Amino acid sequence: METYVQTVEISMLRHVPELIAWGIGLVLAIIMLRRGGVKAEKLLLAGCSLMFVAPLSSLLMNNWLSQLALEQDMSYIDMMRSPAWIVLSIVIGVLSLAGLVCLIWAFLSRFKARKPAGAA
Amino acid sequence: MPYLGFPVEVQSQEAGGGGMMGILEYLMVLVASTPALALWIAVIIYGAVKLHRGGGRAERFLIAGGSIKLIGNLLIIPTVFLAPWLFHQDYSTDYVSTVHTGLTIFRNVISMAGIICLIYAFWVKFNKRNSEPMVSLPDN
Numbered sequence: 726m727e728t729y730v731q732t733v734e735i736s737m738l739r740h741v742p743e744l745i746a747w748g749i750g751l752v753l754a755i756i757m758l759r760r761g762g763v764k765a766e767k768l769l770l771a772g773c774s775l776m777f778v779a780p781l782s783s784l785l786m787n788n789w790l791s792q793l794a795l796e797q798d799m800s801y802i803d804m805m806r807s808p809a810w811i812v813l814s815i816v817i818g819v820l821s822l823a824g825l826v827c828l829i830w831a832f833l834s835r836f837k838a839r840k841p842a843g844a845a
Numbered sequence: 846m847p848y849l850g851f852p853v854e855v856q857s858q859e860a861g862g863g864g865m866m867g868i869l870e871y872l873m874v875l876v877a878s879t880p881a882l883a884l885w886i887a888v889i890i891y892g893a894v895k896l897h898r899g900g901g902r903a904e905r906f907l908i909a910g911g912s913i914k915l916i917g918n919l920l921i922i923p924t925v926f927l928a929p930w931l932f933h934q935d936y937s938t939d940y941v942s943t944v945h946t947g948l949t950i951f952r953n954v955i956s957m958a959g960i961i962c963l964i965y966a967f968w969v970k971f972n973k974r975n976s977e978p979m980v981s982l983p984d985n
Contacts (some may be wrong), residue, residue: 739946742953746960757971762881769967825884831964835970836895836907 746831747777768831775824779817786813874925878918885915888963903969910962917956924948 750773757766794804804810888911896904927948940945 739949739953740910740956743960744949746957746964749961750964753968757968760971760975762971765967769964771863773964832907832967834893835967836903 737784740784743780744777747773747780751777765831765835768827768834772827772831773838775827777824779821779824780814782817782820786810786817846848851942857969879885881918885911885918886923892981901969903966903973904960906966906969910964910966913959915960917959919946920952920955924952931952937955 751770754766754770754773758770774804775785790810794800866961889908892900892908892911893905896908928941928945931944932938
């Protein structure tokens, strides 16, 4: 049990910086939307949400699989080779990719905005 | 000792590598990090072009964020290389696992700084848009 707690703690420590960063992004995106944000800010919000959910799911998946490995007396390597692990990894990968696409789109649409020709 | 998310060494040991990674594993790490490296290089180039065309604080933060994320991604390579080397030097699994976890956390903190810079760049651009009337390009 002690080793399981140790594994969970280390797994959490690894994901904490990423979660903090995307959490800050999420809060700022909500503030921008409330201050009259448009499409770019909506995309930023979607991107930050997906990027926040992906490491969180990875963390939960790691913890769940560690527990399952302990209960079924299987090695973690055997667990990683199971179809459940592969499917969940693909789902998390797709979430991250979707988040990245949203963020790239948001940044491009915000940084493409330009002043009208007549403006000083 | 529990398995602490450290697949590279374990896989190579299972493959009969005696704890050391082969050339193929090194190449796989490099190939796996290539898309992310290409993305951050593209972000830096885009930011530099925008800065050259009269950009300001937002573009500087975009370049800073892209550079920090690039450094964070480049750190994956020594992180992966260091662990098998430590095993080869007969360090205990506990020690190697601690070093690997420490490096991963350090890399994630760098990555966090990069993300915050990028989001701040977006924030600056948004505030600039609110203070000056701007027109968005049509989205085709």
